[in-house]
Amino acid sequence: MTLRSRQTPSYELLRECNYDIPKLKKFVQDNENKLTIDQQAAYTYISENIGLYFIDAPGGTGKTFELSLLLAKERMNSRIALAVASSGIAATLLEGGRTAHSVFKLPLNLANTETPTCNISKGTDMAEVLKRCSLIVWDECTMSHKAALEAVDKTLQDIRGNKKVMGGVTFVMAGDFRQTLPIIERGTRANEVQASIKSSKLWNQVKKKFQLSTNMRIHLRRDKILMMKMMLLLRMKLLNVFPETSFVWVMVRYVQIKMVKLT
Incomplete structure:
Protein backbone atom coordinates (compact mmCIF):
# COMPACT_ATOMS: atom_id res chain seq x y z
CA MET A 1 0.00 0.00 0.00
CA THR A 2 1.43 3.38 -1.01
CA LEU A 3 1.88 5.91 1.77
CA ARG A 4 -0.71 8.65 1.93
CA SER A 5 -0.09 12.10 3.26
CA ARG A 6 -1.73 13.19 6.49
CA GLN A 7 -2.13 16.68 7.88
CA THR A 8 -0.58 15.72 11.20
CA PRO A 9 1.44 12.52 10.79
CA SER A 10 2.03 10.63 14.01
CA TYR A 11 5.48 9.86 15.36
CA GLU A 12 5.00 6.15 14.64
CA LEU A 13 4.04 6.83 11.03
CA LEU A 14 6.90 9.29 10.52
CA ARG A 15 9.32 6.78 11.98
CA GLU A 16 8.37 4.14 9.43
CA CYS A 17 8.37 6.57 6.49
CA ASN A 18 11.55 8.47 7.25
CA TYR A 19 13.96 6.57 5.00
CA ASP A 20 16.38 7.78 2.35
CA ILE A 21 14.82 6.29 -0.79
CA PRO A 22 17.80 6.92 -3.14
CA LYS A 23 20.07 5.26 -0.58
CA LEU A 24 17.73 2.28 -0.33
CA LYS A 25 17.59 1.92 -4.11
CA LYS A 26 21.37 1.92 -4.29
CA PHE A 27 21.57 -0.67 -1.52
CA VAL A 28 19.18 -2.96 -3.39
CA GLN A 29 20.94 -2.48 -6.73
CA ASP A 30 24.37 -3.11 -5.24
CA ASN A 31 23.40 -6.23 -3.30
CA GLU A 32 20.74 -8.11 -5.25
CA ASN A 33 23.41 -9.77 -7.37
CA LYS A 34 25.20 -10.97 -4.22
CA LEU A 35 22.33 -13.24 -3.19
CA THR A 36 23.03 -16.96 -3.19
CA ILE A 37 20.75 -19.31 -5.12
CA ASP A 38 18.65 -20.22 -2.08
CA GLN A 39 18.48 -16.58 -0.94
CA GLN A 40 17.40 -15.48 -4.41
CA ALA A 41 14.61 -18.06 -4.46
CA ALA A 42 13.20 -16.77 -1.16
CA TYR A 43 13.74 -13.12 -2.07
CA THR A 44 11.95 -13.36 -5.42
CA TYR A 45 9.03 -15.43 -4.18
CA ILE A 46 8.36 -13.33 -1.08
CA SER A 47 8.64 -10.08 -3.05
CA GLU A 48 6.01 -11.24 -5.53
CA ASN A 49 3.54 -13.11 -3.30
CA ILE A 50 1.58 -12.18 -0.18
CA GLY A 51 1.49 -14.70 2.64
CA LEU A 52 3.05 -16.09 5.80
CA TYR A 53 6.60 -17.38 5.32
CA PHE A 54 9.38 -18.94 7.34
CA ILE A 55 13.09 -18.75 6.55
CA ASP A 56 15.16 -21.43 8.25
CA ALA A 57 18.64 -19.96 8.48
CA PRO A 58 21.54 -21.45 10.45
CA GLY A 59 24.30 -19.07 11.50
CA GLY A 60 26.36 -17.60 8.68
CA THR A 61 23.86 -18.22 5.88
CA GLY A 62 22.96 -14.55 5.43
CA LEU A 70 13.44 -7.45 1.61
CA LEU A 71 12.88 -4.45 3.87
CA ALA A 72 14.82 -2.09 1.60
CA LYS A 73 12.91 -3.20 -1.49
CA GLU A 74 9.57 -2.42 0.13
CA ARG A 75 10.70 0.88 1.64
CA MET A 76 12.28 2.18 -1.56
CA ASN A 77 8.81 1.96 -3.14
CA SER A 78 7.40 4.20 -0.38
CA ARG A 79 5.74 1.34 1.44
CA ILE A 80 5.81 0.63 5.16
CA ALA A 81 7.88 -2.39 6.16
CA LEU A 82 8.21 -3.26 9.84
CA ALA A 83 11.32 -4.93 11.21
CA VAL A 84 10.95 -6.69 14.55
CA ALA A 85 13.01 -9.25 16.43
CA SER A 86 12.66 -11.37 19.54
CA SER A 87 15.78 -9.88 21.13
CA GLY A 88 17.22 -6.38 21.31
CA ILE A 89 20.55 -7.45 19.81
CA ALA A 90 18.88 -9.00 16.77
CA ALA A 91 16.70 -5.90 16.37
CA THR A 92 19.73 -3.60 16.13
CA LEU A 93 21.00 -5.55 13.11
CA LEU A 94 17.97 -4.55 11.02
CA GLU A 95 17.41 -1.00 9.79
CA GLY A 96 14.60 0.47 11.87
CA GLY A 97 14.40 -2.72 13.91
CA ARG A 98 12.65 -2.94 17.28
CA THR A 99 11.73 -5.77 19.60
CA ALA A 100 8.46 -7.57 18.93
CA HIS A 101 7.21 -6.70 22.42
CA SER A 102 7.82 -3.01 21.74
CA VAL A 103 6.09 -2.92 18.36
CA PHE A 104 3.14 -5.20 19.05
CA LYS A 105 2.73 -4.29 22.74
CA LEU A 106 2.81 -7.94 23.74
CA PRO A 107 2.24 -8.94 27.38
CA LEU A 108 5.29 -10.12 29.30
CA ASN A 109 3.62 -13.17 30.84
CA LEU A 110 2.72 -14.91 27.59
CA ALA A 111 3.22 -18.39 29.01
CA ASN A 112 0.76 -17.73 31.85
CA THR A 113 -1.92 -15.94 29.82
CA GLU A 114 -4.69 -18.09 28.42
CA THR A 115 -5.57 -15.83 25.48
CA PRO A 116 -2.88 -13.13 25.19
CA THR A 117 -3.61 -10.08 23.05
CA CYS A 118 -1.61 -7.12 21.81
CA ASN A 119 -2.31 -3.89 23.66
CA ILE A 120 -3.06 -1.95 20.47
CA SER A 121 -6.47 -0.39 19.97
CA LYS A 122 -8.06 0.71 16.72
CA GLY A 123 -7.55 4.38 15.98
CA THR A 124 -4.17 4.59 17.70
CA ASP A 125 -0.98 5.62 15.92
CA MET A 126 0.45 2.11 15.97
CA ALA A 127 -2.80 0.70 14.64
CA GLU A 128 -2.54 3.07 11.68
CA VAL A 129 0.98 1.82 10.95
CA LEU A 130 -0.13 -1.82 11.12
CA LYS A 131 -3.06 -1.04 8.87
CA ARG A 132 -0.85 0.54 6.20
CA CYS A 133 2.17 -1.75 6.32
CA SER A 134 2.78 -4.15 3.45
CA LEU A 135 5.56 -6.24 5.00
CA ILE A 136 6.51 -7.42 8.48
CA VAL A 137 9.68 -9.39 9.18
CA TRP A 138 10.22 -11.07 12.54
CA ASP A 139 13.81 -12.13 13.12
CA GLU A 140 14.70 -14.83 15.66
CA CYS A 141 11.01 -15.70 15.94
CA THR A 142 12.02 -19.23 16.96
CA MET A 143 12.87 -17.80 20.40
CA SER A 144 9.34 -16.50 20.90
CA HIS A 145 6.38 -18.20 22.50
CA LYS A 146 3.73 -19.41 20.05
CA ALA A 147 1.17 -17.32 21.94
CA ALA A 148 2.99 -14.17 20.78
CA LEU A 149 2.57 -15.12 17.13
CA GLU A 150 -1.09 -15.99 17.64
CA ALA A 151 -1.72 -12.69 19.45
CA VAL A 152 -0.16 -10.74 16.57
CA ASP A 153 -2.27 -12.67 14.06
CA LYS A 154 -5.45 -11.86 15.95
CA THR A 155 -4.52 -8.19 16.29
CA LEU A 156 -3.64 -7.76 12.61
CA GLN A 157 -6.89 -9.38 11.52
CA ASP A 158 -8.85 -7.06 13.79
CA ILE A 159 -7.04 -3.82 12.89
CA ARG A 160 -6.85 -4.49 9.15
CA GLY A 161 -10.39 -5.84 8.96
CA ASN A 162 -9.12 -8.91 7.15
CA LYS A 163 -9.70 -12.48 8.34
CA LYS A 164 -6.81 -13.88 6.32
CA VAL A 165 -3.74 -15.06 8.20
CA MET A 166 -1.85 -12.05 9.60
CA GLY A 167 -4.55 -9.77 8.27
CA GLY A 168 -3.44 -10.31 4.68
CA VAL A 169 -0.01 -8.70 5.12
CA THR A 170 3.20 -10.36 3.93
CA PHE A 171 4.69 -11.74 7.14
CA VAL A 172 8.19 -13.22 7.14
CA MET A 173 9.44 -15.22 10.11
CA ALA A 174 13.12 -16.09 10.28
CA GLY A 175 15.21 -18.03 12.73
CA ASP A 176 16.96 -21.26 13.61
CA PHE A 177 15.30 -23.98 15.68
CA ARG A 178 18.76 -25.39 16.40
CA GLN A 179 19.37 -22.45 18.72
CA THR A 180 17.45 -21.17 21.76
CA LEU A 181 13.79 -22.17 21.98
CA PRO A 182 11.25 -20.26 24.13
CA ILE A 183 12.26 -20.14 27.79
CA ILE A 184 9.67 -21.69 30.09
CA GLU A 185 10.18 -21.09 33.79
CA ARG A 186 10.83 -24.41 35.53
CA GLY A 187 9.76 -26.11 32.32
CA THR A 188 11.00 -29.27 30.69
CA ARG A 189 12.27 -29.78 27.18
CA ALA A 190 8.79 -30.96 26.24
CA ASN A 191 7.31 -27.70 27.56
CA GLU A 192 9.71 -25.68 25.42
CA VAL A 193 8.81 -27.66 22.31
CA GLN A 194 5.12 -27.24 23.08
CA ALA A 195 5.63 -23.46 23.38
CA SER A 196 7.52 -23.29 20.07
CA ILE A 197 5.89 -21.67 17.04
CA LYS A 198 6.02 -25.09 15.37
CA SER A 199 3.32 -26.14 17.82
CA SER A 200 1.14 -23.18 16.89
CA LYS A 201 -1.98 -23.56 14.79
CA LEU A 202 -0.44 -20.97 12.46
CA TRP A 203 2.49 -23.20 11.53
CA ASN A 204 0.29 -25.20 9.16
CA GLN A 205 -0.74 -21.95 7.48
CA VAL A 206 2.81 -21.00 6.51
CA LYS A 207 2.58 -20.59 2.75
CA LYS A 208 6.17 -21.57 2.03
CA LYS A 209 9.23 -22.51 4.06
CA PHE A 210 12.69 -21.61 2.78
CA GLN A 211 16.01 -23.14 3.76
CA LEU A 212 19.23 -21.11 3.61
CA SER A 213 22.27 -23.37 3.48
CA THR A 214 25.07 -21.54 1.65
CA ASN A 215 27.66 -20.00 3.96
CA MET A 216 27.81 -16.30 3.06
CA ARG A 217 31.35 -15.81 4.30
CA ILE A 218 32.64 -18.36 1.80
CA HIS A 219 30.30 -17.10 -0.91
CA LEU A 220 31.47 -13.47 -0.66
CA ARG A 221 35.15 -14.38 -0.36
CA ARG A 222 35.14 -16.63 -3.41
CA ASP A 223 35.87 -13.83 -5.90
CA LYS A 224 38.69 -12.44 -3.74
CA ILE A 225 40.34 -15.85 -3.48
CA LEU A 226 40.10 -16.32 -7.25
CA MET A 227 41.71 -12.92 -7.84
CA MET A 228 44.52 -13.77 -5.45
CA LYS A 229 45.24 -16.97 -7.36
CA MET A 230 45.36 -15.03 -10.62
CA MET A 231 47.81 -12.55 -9.11
CA LEU A 232 50.03 -15.38 -7.92
CA LEU A 233 50.12 -16.86 -11.42
CA LEU A 234 50.88 -13.44 -12.89
CA ARG A 235 53.69 -12.92 -10.42
CA MET A 236 55.24 -16.27 -11.28
CA LYS A 237 55.28 -15.34 -14.96
CA LEU A 238 56.67 -11.86 -14.35
CA LEU A 239 59.51 -13.20 -12.21
CA ASN A 240 60.99 -14.73 -15.32
CA VAL A 241 60.84 -11.43 -17.21
CA PHE A 242 61.56 -8.63 -14.75
CA PRO A 243 64.23 -8.45 -12.04
CA GLU A 244 63.11 -8.11 -8.40
CA THR A 245 64.34 -4.52 -8.31
CA SER A 246 62.07 -3.38 -11.14
CA PHE A 247 58.98 -1.22 -10.60
CA VAL A 248 56.66 -3.80 -12.20
CA TRP A 249 57.82 -6.56 -9.86
CA VAL A 250 57.40 -4.32 -6.79
CA MET A 251 53.84 -3.35 -7.78
CA VAL A 252 52.83 -6.97 -8.37
CA ARG A 253 54.22 -7.93 -4.98
CA TYR A 254 52.34 -5.04 -3.34
CA VAL A 255 49.01 -6.08 -4.88
CA GLN A 256 49.62 -9.68 -3.87
CA ILE A 257 50.13 -8.71 -0.22
CA LYS A 258 46.95 -6.62 -0.28
CA MET A 259 44.94 -9.54 -1.66
CA VAL A 260 46.24 -11.85 1.04
CA LYS A 261 45.08 -9.37 3.70
CA LEU A 262 41.61 -9.20 2.13
CA THR A 263 41.18 -12.93 2.36
Missing part, protein backbone atom coordinates in the same frame (compact mmCIF):
# COMPACT_ATOMS: atom_id res chain seq x y z
CA LYS A 63 19.59 -14.28 7.17
CA THR A 64 20.10 -10.65 8.19
CA PHE A 65 21.35 -9.81 4.70
CA GLU A 66 18.23 -11.38 3.16
CA LEU A 67 15.83 -9.62 5.52
CA SER A 68 17.58 -6.28 5.01
CA LEU A 69 17.12 -6.55 1.25
Whole structure:
Protein backbone atom coordinates (compact mmCIF):
# COMPACT_ATOMS: atom_id res chain seq x y z
CA MET A 1 0.00 0.00 0.00
CA THR A 2 1.43 3.38 -1.01
CA LEU A 3 1.88 5.91 1.77
CA ARG A 4 -0.71 8.65 1.93
CA SER A 5 -0.09 12.10 3.26
CA ARG A 6 -1.73 13.19 6.49
CA GLN A 7 -2.13 16.68 7.88
CA THR A 8 -0.58 15.72 11.20
CA PRO A 9 1.44 12.52 10.79
CA SER A 10 2.03 10.63 14.01
CA TYR A 11 5.48 9.86 15.36
CA GLU A 12 5.00 6.15 14.64
CA LEU A 13 4.04 6.83 11.03
CA LEU A 14 6.90 9.29 10.52
CA ARG A 15 9.32 6.78 11.98
CA GLU A 16 8.37 4.14 9.43
CA CYS A 17 8.37 6.57 6.49
CA ASN A 18 11.55 8.47 7.25
CA TYR A 19 13.96 6.57 5.00
CA ASP A 20 16.38 7.78 2.35
CA ILE A 21 14.82 6.29 -0.79
CA PRO A 22 17.80 6.92 -3.14
CA LYS A 23 20.07 5.26 -0.58
CA LEU A 24 17.73 2.28 -0.33
CA LYS A 25 17.59 1.92 -4.11
CA LYS A 26 21.37 1.92 -4.29
CA PHE A 27 21.57 -0.67 -1.52
CA VAL A 28 19.18 -2.96 -3.39
CA GLN A 29 20.94 -2.48 -6.73
CA ASP A 30 24.37 -3.11 -5.24
CA ASN A 31 23.40 -6.23 -3.30
CA GLU A 32 20.74 -8.11 -5.25
CA ASN A 33 23.41 -9.77 -7.37
CA LYS A 34 25.20 -10.97 -4.22
CA LEU A 35 22.33 -13.24 -3.19
CA THR A 36 23.03 -16.96 -3.19
CA ILE A 37 20.75 -19.31 -5.12
CA ASP A 38 18.65 -20.22 -2.08
CA GLN A 39 18.48 -16.58 -0.94
CA GLN A 40 17.40 -15.48 -4.41
CA ALA A 41 14.61 -18.06 -4.46
CA ALA A 42 13.20 -16.77 -1.16
CA TYR A 43 13.74 -13.12 -2.07
CA THR A 44 11.95 -13.36 -5.42
CA TYR A 45 9.03 -15.43 -4.18
CA ILE A 46 8.36 -13.33 -1.08
CA SER A 47 8.64 -10.08 -3.05
CA GLU A 48 6.01 -11.24 -5.53
CA ASN A 49 3.54 -13.11 -3.30
CA ILE A 50 1.58 -12.18 -0.18
CA GLY A 51 1.49 -14.70 2.64
CA LEU A 52 3.05 -16.09 5.80
CA TYR A 53 6.60 -17.38 5.32
CA PHE A 54 9.38 -18.94 7.34
CA ILE A 55 13.09 -18.75 6.55
CA ASP A 56 15.16 -21.43 8.25
CA ALA A 57 18.64 -19.96 8.48
CA PRO A 58 21.54 -21.45 10.45
CA GLY A 59 24.30 -19.07 11.50
CA GLY A 60 26.36 -17.60 8.68
CA THR A 61 23.86 -18.22 5.88
CA GLY A 62 22.96 -14.55 5.43
CA LYS A 63 19.59 -14.28 7.17
CA THR A 64 20.10 -10.65 8.19
CA PHE A 65 21.35 -9.81 4.70
CA GLU A 66 18.23 -11.38 3.16
CA LEU A 67 15.83 -9.62 5.52
CA SER A 68 17.58 -6.28 5.01
CA LEU A 69 17.12 -6.55 1.25
CA LEU A 70 13.44 -7.45 1.61
CA LEU A 71 12.88 -4.45 3.87
CA ALA A 72 14.82 -2.09 1.60
CA LYS A 73 12.91 -3.20 -1.49
CA GLU A 74 9.57 -2.42 0.13
CA ARG A 75 10.70 0.88 1.64
CA MET A 76 12.28 2.18 -1.56
CA ASN A 77 8.81 1.96 -3.14
CA SER A 78 7.40 4.20 -0.38
CA ARG A 79 5.74 1.34 1.44
CA ILE A 80 5.81 0.63 5.16
CA ALA A 81 7.88 -2.39 6.16
CA LEU A 82 8.21 -3.26 9.84
CA ALA A 83 11.32 -4.93 11.21
CA VAL A 84 10.95 -6.69 14.55
CA ALA A 85 13.01 -9.25 16.43
CA SER A 86 12.66 -11.37 19.54
CA SER A 87 15.78 -9.88 21.13
CA GLY A 88 17.22 -6.38 21.31
CA ILE A 89 20.55 -7.45 19.81
CA ALA A 90 18.88 -9.00 16.77
CA ALA A 91 16.70 -5.90 16.37
CA THR A 92 19.73 -3.60 16.13
CA LEU A 93 21.00 -5.55 13.11
CA LEU A 94 17.97 -4.55 11.02
CA GLU A 95 17.41 -1.00 9.79
CA GLY A 96 14.60 0.47 11.87
CA GLY A 97 14.40 -2.72 13.91
CA ARG A 98 12.65 -2.94 17.28
CA THR A 99 11.73 -5.77 19.60
CA ALA A 100 8.46 -7.57 18.93
CA HIS A 101 7.21 -6.70 22.42
CA SER A 102 7.82 -3.01 21.74
CA VAL A 103 6.09 -2.92 18.36
CA PHE A 104 3.14 -5.20 19.05
CA LYS A 105 2.73 -4.29 22.74
CA LEU A 106 2.81 -7.94 23.74
CA PRO A 107 2.24 -8.94 27.38
CA LEU A 108 5.29 -10.12 29.30
CA ASN A 109 3.62 -13.17 30.84
CA LEU A 110 2.72 -14.91 27.59
CA ALA A 111 3.22 -18.39 29.01
CA ASN A 112 0.76 -17.73 31.85
CA THR A 113 -1.92 -15.94 29.82
CA GLU A 114 -4.69 -18.09 28.42
CA THR A 115 -5.57 -15.83 25.48
CA PRO A 116 -2.88 -13.13 25.19
CA THR A 117 -3.61 -10.08 23.05
CA CYS A 118 -1.61 -7.12 21.81
CA ASN A 119 -2.31 -3.89 23.66
CA ILE A 120 -3.06 -1.95 20.47
CA SER A 121 -6.47 -0.39 19.97
CA LYS A 122 -8.06 0.71 16.72
CA GLY A 123 -7.55 4.38 15.98
CA THR A 124 -4.17 4.59 17.70
CA ASP A 125 -0.98 5.62 15.92
CA MET A 126 0.45 2.11 15.97
CA ALA A 127 -2.80 0.70 14.64
CA GLU A 128 -2.54 3.07 11.68
CA VAL A 129 0.98 1.82 10.95
CA LEU A 130 -0.13 -1.82 11.12
CA LYS A 131 -3.06 -1.04 8.87
CA ARG A 132 -0.85 0.54 6.20
CA CYS A 133 2.17 -1.75 6.32
CA SER A 134 2.78 -4.15 3.45
CA LEU A 135 5.56 -6.24 5.00
CA ILE A 136 6.51 -7.42 8.48
CA VAL A 137 9.68 -9.39 9.18
CA TRP A 138 10.22 -11.07 12.54
CA ASP A 139 13.81 -12.13 13.12
CA GLU A 140 14.70 -14.83 15.66
CA CYS A 141 11.01 -15.70 15.94
CA THR A 142 12.02 -19.23 16.96
CA MET A 143 12.87 -17.80 20.40
CA SER A 144 9.34 -16.50 20.90
CA HIS A 145 6.38 -18.20 22.50
CA LYS A 146 3.73 -19.41 20.05
CA ALA A 147 1.17 -17.32 21.94
CA ALA A 148 2.99 -14.17 20.78
CA LEU A 149 2.57 -15.12 17.13
CA GLU A 150 -1.09 -15.99 17.64
CA ALA A 151 -1.72 -12.69 19.45
CA VAL A 152 -0.16 -10.74 16.57
CA ASP A 153 -2.27 -12.67 14.06
CA LYS A 154 -5.45 -11.86 15.95
CA THR A 155 -4.52 -8.19 16.29
CA LEU A 156 -3.64 -7.76 12.61
CA GLN A 157 -6.89 -9.38 11.52
CA ASP A 158 -8.85 -7.06 13.79
CA ILE A 159 -7.04 -3.82 12.89
CA ARG A 160 -6.85 -4.49 9.15
CA GLY A 161 -10.39 -5.84 8.96
CA ASN A 162 -9.12 -8.91 7.15
CA LYS A 163 -9.70 -12.48 8.34
CA LYS A 164 -6.81 -13.88 6.32
CA VAL A 165 -3.74 -15.06 8.20
CA MET A 166 -1.85 -12.05 9.60
CA GLY A 167 -4.55 -9.77 8.27
CA GLY A 168 -3.44 -10.31 4.68
CA VAL A 169 -0.01 -8.70 5.12
CA THR A 170 3.20 -10.36 3.93
CA PHE A 171 4.69 -11.74 7.14
CA VAL A 172 8.19 -13.22 7.14
CA MET A 173 9.44 -15.22 10.11
CA ALA A 174 13.12 -16.09 10.28
CA GLY A 175 15.21 -18.03 12.73
CA ASP A 176 16.96 -21.26 13.61
CA PHE A 177 15.30 -23.98 15.68
CA ARG A 178 18.76 -25.39 16.40
CA GLN A 179 19.37 -22.45 18.72
CA THR A 180 17.45 -21.17 21.76
CA LEU A 181 13.79 -22.17 21.98
CA PRO A 182 11.25 -20.26 24.13
CA ILE A 183 12.26 -20.14 27.79
CA ILE A 184 9.67 -21.69 30.09
CA GLU A 185 10.18 -21.09 33.79
CA ARG A 186 10.83 -24.41 35.53
CA GLY A 187 9.76 -26.11 32.32
CA THR A 188 11.00 -29.27 30.69
CA ARG A 189 12.27 -29.78 27.18
CA ALA A 190 8.79 -30.96 26.24
CA ASN A 191 7.31 -27.70 27.56
CA GLU A 192 9.71 -25.68 25.42
CA VAL A 193 8.81 -27.66 22.31
CA GLN A 194 5.12 -27.24 23.08
CA ALA A 195 5.63 -23.46 23.38
CA SER A 196 7.52 -23.29 20.07
CA ILE A 197 5.89 -21.67 17.04
CA LYS A 198 6.02 -25.09 15.37
CA SER A 199 3.32 -26.14 17.82
CA SER A 200 1.14 -23.18 16.89
CA LYS A 201 -1.98 -23.56 14.79
CA LEU A 202 -0.44 -20.97 12.46
CA TRP A 203 2.49 -23.20 11.53
CA ASN A 204 0.29 -25.20 9.16
CA GLN A 205 -0.74 -21.95 7.48
CA VAL A 206 2.81 -21.00 6.51
CA LYS A 207 2.58 -20.59 2.75
CA LYS A 208 6.17 -21.57 2.03
CA LYS A 209 9.23 -22.51 4.06
CA PHE A 210 12.69 -21.61 2.78
CA GLN A 211 16.01 -23.14 3.76
CA LEU A 212 19.23 -21.11 3.61
CA SER A 213 22.27 -23.37 3.48
CA THR A 214 25.07 -21.54 1.65
CA ASN A 215 27.66 -20.00 3.96
CA MET A 216 27.81 -16.30 3.06
CA ARG A 217 31.35 -15.81 4.30
CA ILE A 218 32.64 -18.36 1.80
CA HIS A 219 30.30 -17.10 -0.91
CA LEU A 220 31.47 -13.47 -0.66
CA ARG A 221 35.15 -14.38 -0.36
CA ARG A 222 35.14 -16.63 -3.41
CA ASP A 223 35.87 -13.83 -5.90
CA LYS A 224 38.69 -12.44 -3.74
CA ILE A 225 40.34 -15.85 -3.48
CA LEU A 226 40.10 -16.32 -7.25
CA MET A 227 41.71 -12.92 -7.84
CA MET A 228 44.52 -13.77 -5.45
CA LYS A 229 45.24 -16.97 -7.36
CA MET A 230 45.36 -15.03 -10.62
CA MET A 231 47.81 -12.55 -9.11
CA LEU A 232 50.03 -15.38 -7.92
CA LEU A 233 50.12 -16.86 -11.42
CA LEU A 234 50.88 -13.44 -12.89
CA ARG A 235 53.69 -12.92 -10.42
CA MET A 236 55.24 -16.27 -11.28
CA LYS A 237 55.28 -15.34 -14.96
CA LEU A 238 56.67 -11.86 -14.35
CA LEU A 239 59.51 -13.20 -12.21
CA ASN A 240 60.99 -14.73 -15.32
CA VAL A 241 60.84 -11.43 -17.21
CA PHE A 242 61.56 -8.63 -14.75
CA PRO A 243 64.23 -8.45 -12.04
CA GLU A 244 63.11 -8.11 -8.40
CA THR A 245 64.34 -4.52 -8.31
CA SER A 246 62.07 -3.38 -11.14
CA PHE A 247 58.98 -1.22 -10.60
CA VAL A 248 56.66 -3.80 -12.20
CA TRP A 249 57.82 -6.56 -9.86
CA VAL A 250 57.40 -4.32 -6.79
CA MET A 251 53.84 -3.35 -7.78
CA VAL A 252 52.83 -6.97 -8.37
CA ARG A 253 54.22 -7.93 -4.98
CA TYR A 254 52.34 -5.04 -3.34
CA VAL A 255 49.01 -6.08 -4.88
CA GLN A 256 49.62 -9.68 -3.87
CA ILE A 257 50.13 -8.71 -0.22
CA LYS A 258 46.95 -6.62 -0.28
CA MET A 259 44.94 -9.54 -1.66
CA VAL A 260 46.24 -11.85 1.04
CA LYS A 261 45.08 -9.37 3.70
CA LEU A 262 41.61 -9.20 2.13
CA THR A 263 41.18 -12.93 2.36
